[in-house]
Amino acid sequence: MIVREAAIQSELLLLRHRRGDPQALPELVALWERPLLYYLRRLLASEEDAWDALQETWIRVMGRLAGVRDGRALPAWLYIVARSAAFTLRRRRRPAEPLPEGDDEPELPAEDPEPSLAGFHAMDVHRALARLGLAHREALTLHFLEGFSVAEIAIITDAAEGTIKSRLHYAKRALRALLEGGD
């Protein structure tokens, strides 16, 4: 529910920002910088890169915030901006490294039940996330942090909904295997 609260708070802050409240923007930054940093850290190789991408994210947000009409879309939009900033930085600093692939997931098996991650410690999930591939790590991070729907993750990551659905499924299965000590 904290996720829903953060979304409503962001909408409120956007309105306050439009009304000319100078405190609204710093509060918006404070509300989102930790989750965005966490997400960026999952996309980028070093902590320094993540901080730089976060800074670039806020530069872009400040320049474009006036154009955001629907406050409900703000959380997803912030992640889109952060992702774009991260990949720009990646391309600039490590041009040889590939970006996450788009439609590389196998079909979702019809009979395979949704893998459950209940009962595992957040710290263990955090460590296991680091061992997943970039595309899986990204989809799960967005899902865990903000509870984004498949459709929202598809928009943020610029992938097809079917791909994200299957990506989340296989990512959860891989994560569970890691958490249980398997490969």
Add this chain to the structure above:
Amino acid sequence: MNETRLRNGLLDAEPATAELERKYLESLRGLVERRLTPAQRGVHAFGLLMSLGLTIFFVAQFLRLPGHPRVTVVVGLAIGLLFSVGWGLAALASLRSGRENLRFHTVIRSQLIWIFMALLMGLMLWVGMTSADVVVGIRTILYGLVFFVGFGLPYFVDQVTRQSELRIREDVLRLRLELAQAVAKRGSE
């Protein structure tokens, strides 16, 4: 583990290097604040001197007023004095901190200008309507109306409409937030 606990747990698990965080915060402050260049300092110093001079002028005018001055004259001088003092204080604040908050200071300055213009327009209408000389009165009102319709009225109508619309939406969102918090509290109990 529920989604809130997982989210908080993940965020807490992410270490942050203090030095990198400090650099980031510094650069973030640089986005909304800029250090004044010597030229900008000069502009603010000039603004401060001008407003100081105008403040002295208006105070001197007040002191020179006859025993029973016209109300419009007193109001006119008061408007001028308030604007000069306000502008001077804003310039002084920027000069003292050596930085300018792009949002805060620009908002303050634009509000000062608009309030000054609105008061001046009102005063011109008032002077025109109470003038003993009909021709001068009508001319003053016309000047006032030109300013009012040209600059003030569209701005104020737009501001009032937009502000009230945003306030209503803000109230609705506050209610939604309280509801979400109440539901979350209930869920955790």
